[in-house]
Amino acid sequence: MQGSALNESQIALNYHKNTETTTPHGAHHDHRLFGLVLFLIAESAIFLGLFTAFLIYRSVLPVWPPEGTPELELLLPGINTIILISSSFVMHKGQDAIKKNDVKGLQLWFAITAIMGAIFLVGQLYEYFHLEFGLKTNLFASAFYVLTGFHGLHVTFGLLLILAVLLRSRKKDHYSQESFFGVEAAELYWHFVDVVWIVLFTLVYLL
Amino acid sequence: MNIPSNIITLIIGIALTLISLWYGQNHGLLPVAASEEAAQVDGIFNFMMTIATGLFLLIEGVLIYSIFKFRKRPGDRTDGPAIEGNVPLEILWTAIPTVIVLVLSIYSFEVYNNMGGLDPMASHDMGHKMAHQSTDLPSSEPVALALNSDNQKIALGLGASPGEQSQEPPLQVNVNAIQYAWIFTYPDTGIVSGELHVPVGQPVQLNISAGDVLHAFWVPQLRIKQDAIPGRDAQLTFTATRDGKYPVICAELCGAYHGGMKTFLYVQTPDEYNQWQQDNTLAQNDDLDKAVAVNSANLSDGEYLAPYAQEMGIDSNALEQLHAQHHLMVSNQ
Amino acid sequence: MTTSAQTIAHTKPSEHKQRKWQDYFTFNTDHKVIGIQYFVASFLFFFIGGAFAEVMRTELATPDPDFVSPEFYNQLLTMHGTTMIFLWIVPAGAAFANFLIPLMIGAEDMAFPRLNAVAFWMFPIGGILLMSSFFVGAPQAGWTSYPPLSLVAGKWGEEIWILSLLIAGTSSILGAINFLTTILRMRMPDMDLHSMPLFCWAMMATSILILLSTPVLAAALILLSFDLLAGTSFFNPTGGGDPVVYQHMFWFYSHPAVYIMILPFFGVISEILPVHSRKPIFGYRAIAYSSLAICFLGLIVWAHHMFTSGTPGWLRMFFMAATMLIAVPTGIKVFSWCATIWGGKLSLNTPMLFAIGFLSSFLIGGLTGVMVASVPFDIHVHDTYFVVGHFHYVLFGGSAFSLFAGFYHWFPKMTGRMINETLGKLHFALTFIGLNLTFMPMHELGLLGMNRRVALYDVSFQPLNVLSTVGAYVMAVSTLPFVINVLWSLFKGEKAGRNPWHALTLEWQTSSPPIIENFEEEPILWSGPYDYGIDTEAEEEEETVAQILAEVGSESR
Numbered sequence A: 001m002q003g004s005a006l007n008e009s010q011i012a013l014n015y016h017k018n019t020e021t022t023t024p025h026g027a028h029h030d031h032r033l034f035g036l037v038l039f040l041i042a043e044s045a046i047f048l049g050l051f052t053a054f055l056i057y058r059s060v061l062p063v064w065p066p067e068g069t070p071e072l073e074l075l076l077p078g079i080n081t082i083i084l085i086s087s088s089f090v091m092h093k094g095q096d097a098i099k100k101n102d103v104k105g106l107q108l109w110f111a112i113t114a115i116m117g118a119i120f121l122v123g124q125l126y127e128y129f130h131l132e133f134g135l136k137t138n139l140f141a142s143a144f145y146v147l148t149g150f151h152g153l154h155v156t157f158g159l160l161l162i163l164a165v166l167l168r169s170r171k172k173d174h175y176s177q178e179s180f181f182g183v184e185a186a187e188l189y190w191h192f193v194d195v196v197w198i199v200l201f202t203l204v205y206l207l
Numbered sequence B: 001m002n003i004p005s006n007i008i009t010l011i012i013g014i015a016l017t018l019i020s021l022w023y024g025q026n027h028g029l030l031p032v033a034a035s036e037e038a039a040q041v042d043g044i045f046n047f048m049m050t051i052a053t054g055l056f057l058l059i060e061g062v063l064i065y066s067i068f069k070f071r072k073r074p075g076d077r078t079d080g081p082a083i084e085g086n087v088p089l090e091i092l093w094t095a096i097p098t099v100i101v102l103v104l105s106i107y108s109f110e111v112y113n114n115m116g117g118l119d120p121m122a123s124h125d126m127g128h129k130m131a132h133q134s135t136d137l138p139s140s141e142p143v144a145l146a147l148n149s150d151n152q153k154i155a156l157g158l159g160a161s162p163g164e165q166s167q168e169p170p171l172q173v174n175v176n177a178i179q180y181a182w183i184f185t186y187p188d189t190g191i192v193s194g195e196l197h198v199p200v201g202q203p204v205q206l207n208i209s210a211g212d213v214l215h216a217f218w219v220p221q222l223r224i225k226q227d228a229i230p231g232r233d234a235q236l237t238f239t240a241t242r243d244g245k246y247p248v249i250c251a252e253l254c255g256a257y258h259g260g261m262k263t264f265l266y267v268q269t270p271d272e273y274n275q276w277q278q279d280n281t282l283a284q285n286d287d288l289d290k291a292v293a294v295n296s297a298n299l300s301d302g303e304y305l306a307p308y309a310q311e312m313g314i315d316s317n318a319l320e321q322l323h324a325q326h327h328l329m330v331s332n333q
Numbered sequence C: 001m002t003t004s005a006q007t008i009a010h011t012k013p014s015e016h017k018q019r020k021w022q023d024y025f026t027f028n029t030d031h032k033v034i035g036i037q038y039f040v041a042s043f044l045f046f047f048i049g050g051a052f053a054e055v056m057r058t059e060l061a062t063p064d065p066d067f068v069s070p071e072f073y074n075q076l077l078t079m080h081g082t083t084m085i086f087l088w089i090v091p092a093g094a095a096f097a098n099f100l101i102p103l104m105i106g107a108e109d110m111a112f113p114r115l116n117a118v119a120f121w122m123f124p125i126g127g128i129l130l131m132s133s134f135f136v137g138a139p140q141a142g143w144t145s146y147p148p149l150s151l152v153a154g155k156w157g158e159e160i161w162i163l164s165l166l167i168a169g170t171s172s173i174l175g176a177i178n179f180l181t182t183i184l185r186m187r188m189p190d191m192d193l194h195s196m197p198l199f200c201w202a203m204m205a206t207s208i209l210i211l212l213s214t215p216v217l218a219a220a221l222i223l224l225s226f227d228l229l230a231g232t233s234f235f236n237p238t239g240g241g242d243p244v245v246y247q248h249m250f251w252f253y254s255h256p257a258v259y260i261m262i263l264p265f266f267g268v269i270s271e272i273l274p275v276h277s278r279k280p281i282f283g284y285r286a287i288a289y290s291s292l293a294i295c296f297l298g299l300i301v302w303a304h305h306m307f308t309s310g311t312p313g314w315l316r317m318f319f320m321a322a323t324m325l326i327a328v329p330t331g332i333k334v335f336s337w338c339a340t341i342w343g344g345k346l347s348l349n350t351p352m353l354f355a356i357g358f359l360s361s362f363l364i365g366g367l368t369g370v371m372v373a374s375v376p377f378d379i380h381v382h383d384t385y386f387v388v389g390h391f392h393y394v395l396f397g398g399s400a401f402s403l404f405a406g407f408y409h410w411f412p413k414m415t416g417r418m419i420n421e422t423l424g425k426l427h428f429a430l431t432f433i434g435l436n437l438t439f440m441p442m443h444e445l446g447l448l449g450m451n452r453r454v455a456l457y458d459v460s461f462q463p464l465n466v467l468s469t470v471g472a473y474v475m476a477v478s479t480l481p482f483v484i485n486v487l488w489s490l491f492k493g494e495k496a497g498r499n500p501w502h503a504l505t506l507e508w509q510t511s512s513p514p515i516i517e518n519f520e521e522e523p524i525l526w527s528g529p530y531d532y533g534i535d536t537e538a539e540e541e542e543e544t545v546a547q548i549l550a551e552v553g554s555e556s557r
């Protein structure tokens, strides 16, 4: 068995060689972003599944939304939408900042994004409590709550990511010009949640 | 590839073709065909069996031949020839299956169209039929409203065959599937029955609905099947050509006694059929009270069954059956 | 994912050069450990799922529901289907992928080792959760769980079914992310896509399918869950919903799922045949691309499971044609495999026997698959034993045979020990006979009129059913030599060197079992993965040949 003839120091050596050649934030950094993109593709497929179901109901049912569904209020969700979309731009400024090694800037912009995200969620909850229909009222109502709720969960998760970045950025030199995967990941995720919302808003509120 | 290119190949090829052709016609795997549609389906199955037998023999033959011919001899430690591909051959075995599946698709399309699968007219009358039926059977009321059938452009299932559309209007039978029974209503005569009786040679249109969960109407000898979907209408059209008694089977899992959800299709001569029709119309009127009386006297859950019994006016036998099944269902819940 | 930069540091237990047995019971991030964990866990579930099948077959030996109650029968069949698919075949595919991908492409581990371990541990958790449903009344609406039945037959069993599938699904999504990233981003410098072993191509196609389709199942299950627990009516007609929407969403996943269950094993076969035939694979590119073609076509044929359901006529026609087209890329593979064997020097050892067994029985399943794709015919046989026959031929005759082939083939690599050939051949013979005896009569049963998922059937079907039951018992017996063989060889088997089969893919260049970070030194791409027969003395002296091959290889590329 040639393999076991190998002594430990060789393996150790082998290991060191590898860590030295691949800088921890070089190659692996790339993999992680790649992996995240794949993950987001899978996530889109869930939303696509839900949206398609929604569209099928829309096209199969004679009256949509079913009779007796109160009109959806557009003002609040509209404002909410604008807030969410603009938060994406605000967030991007955060990444710009860290690219210039400006941790303070990162913190500032991300904090603003977090607040905007929180406003969105509160707005959503407010809407839930003031709607005239409940989860079980009819198919449209159920679809409305499940779609927005599932999206809301994603916003919540994105918010947690942002908070995690903020927390970590307090550690000295955690993020820098060269190394800011966490920032990138959180931002990519947030953009994703944003795009999903745009589609969802169009489907549920506008169509 | 050193294909043994000589007479042997030719002989093998011919033998293979002949065997396939013969077996494709003589496999004897199918039950009797009791309708024209069934005969067409058998045609396509035989065709597929022919192709499948050929491919089966070819590939299994290659495998068995290789096992014996190309087995590594003891002591031989060399590799085989380094052949990495052969483009013409690869094109050939891409092209042939492509052609086969295209032919098969077209043939299937033909048959399906002949069976009435693409009849777009069928859906129009269906909406009304449904309305009619839901008044017949209280159990189907809540669900029948779910989807507006007028909204569906195309019927689910099989409509009239293209050639048949102008012929006599088919005999209408409404089929309602519930756990675990079939209820057939003849809208023209008002007969409600647990069995399906149709005259031989006349087109029949079944309007299929479900009262609770999914079921599927299947008569193997007719080769036709359609799911009964709560909230949706479906139909099957067929013309039986051979009289006899054939099983009606529920083919979609619908609960513990799915396997017991069976009844019979009686394909009868016009005389027999008329006789049956008369008997039942009479029974419907005369025995109504009796049936219900038996029902409420002996049965604890008569209340549940009463509406069915009333409409079905069925002979006590069928009632018993239904009741037994209902019991199973209840004890099962 | 965010932490995988650090995981590299964790996967470096440079203190010991071989894994200890305890490692296999822990949260270990070594892809080889994870691969073996997947194997062992999935085989445990295979025995459980097989035991369910044996009870079902015993019940079906007689027409009456006398051995188990019809209700329990339905629970068994649901659990049997779910277990075999989600807890055996799919994870076994992941087992091969985990063990082999990094070795085959010369990487030292997966791209995200820790994510990998998370993905693994979700699977037994989901599995145990599923089994626990027996305590509350197992799900009984079939592995397809069509509403409305699934909404009315036992609430908690159904909910547990949903949850465990969500867990298993997430696990397979995480796995797919890992496989795809590893294959695309971590190949050793000399290896381009077209000098990658075909197994990696197959896993690429599989992972794409998983990423695109599994989430849709999740969406369906979430909606089903709402219907079940919160009383909404997405799929419940009483409240205005539509059960057919569920069927579309379910099959949008579950049809690709059948290719998720076969593609990795197509890959396995492409690895095994050249090695034991001593011939290059015939038509490398055709086989590689046909995996992608199957992947694409697999995504657009789902409604062939709904030909008798709520699918309008013209849609049935579209799905029929698309489905039949899959015969073309699959045929390319089958013919190429036959051509690989043809003219080779076959060693008929256990892995090779299973591989040939795969070819011969998958063919039968494939041919019946094309038959059921024909709408008019499927209208007759849908939901009958004909379909049951079809899918056991592709699943057992296909996936499972090639699983066994791969298991025997890489057993020396995984354990460093050779398998006992006699027991292996006995296992093959019994399984092959059992398979055909069990599942061949089912076709005839279906044609004659026996519907599936029934505990009671017409007396006239009894003789064929008895035959089938006997076959099932033979298959049960066949697992005995298998288990004995594995246990015996693990401890007493002949020592296997690095490369007992004289194979050319990279995993055989390292020791058996491979050391912790796979290769002592940077592996070198001596030759293409299947360059057999370039030098006829190939098996005589490995070292010199390897050098020759390297030269030839660099020329030919």
Ligand code: HEA
Pocket: B055, B059, B096, B097, B098, B100, B101, C144, C258, C259, C261, C262, C304, C305, C323, C324, C326, C327, C328, C330, C331, C332, C334, C335, C362, C363, C365, C366, C367, C369, C370, C372, C373, C374, C378, C381, C382, C383, C387, C390, C391, C394, C395, C398, C399
């Ligand atoms: C590993 C799993 C697997 C695989 C690989 C396949 C492969 C195929 N399957 Fe199967 N299938 C299942 C698993 C699988 N299936 C399962 C589990 C079900 C039932 C689910 C349930 O209801 O519970 C099912 C059900 C199922 C149905 C629904 C039947 C019904 O419920 O009524 C259909 C219909 O079209 C179908 C078709 C096909 C086709 C066309 C292929 C093709 O991919 C086959 C292609 C292969 C070949 C054709 C052989 C080799 C090719 C050649 C030698 C070339 C020349 C050939 C020709 C020209 C024909 N399958």
Ligand code: HEA
Pocket: C046, C047, C048, C049, C050, C051, C053, C054, C056, C057, C060, C077, C078, C080, C081, C082, C084, C085, C088, C089, C141, C142, C143, C144, C388, C392, C395, C396, C400, C438, C452, C453, C454, C455, C472, C475, C476, C477, C479
């Ligand atoms: C990979 C998938 C796979 C595999 C390998 C199998 C393997 C087997 N299956 Fe199948 N089966 C399915 C997937 C699979 N199945 C699916 C998806 C369904 C559809 C479910 C549904 O309708 O919802 C189904 C349905 C199904 C039915 C139809 C049920 C019905 O419709 O009523 C039948 C009937 O005979 C059956 C039988 C068998 C048999 C005899 C085996 C044999 O090959 C099993 C052999 C294995 C063993 C015998 C294990 C041996 C071990 C022991 C016996 C030891 C036990 C020891 C301990 C527990 C410690 N299966």
Ligand code: CUA
Pocket: B177, B178, B179, B180, B214, B215, B216, B250, B251, B252, B253, B254, B255, B257, B258, B259, B261
């Ligand atoms: Cu009704 Cu099965």
Ligand SMILES: [Cu+2]
Pocket: C254, C255, C258, C302, C304, C305
């Ligand atoms: Cu399919």
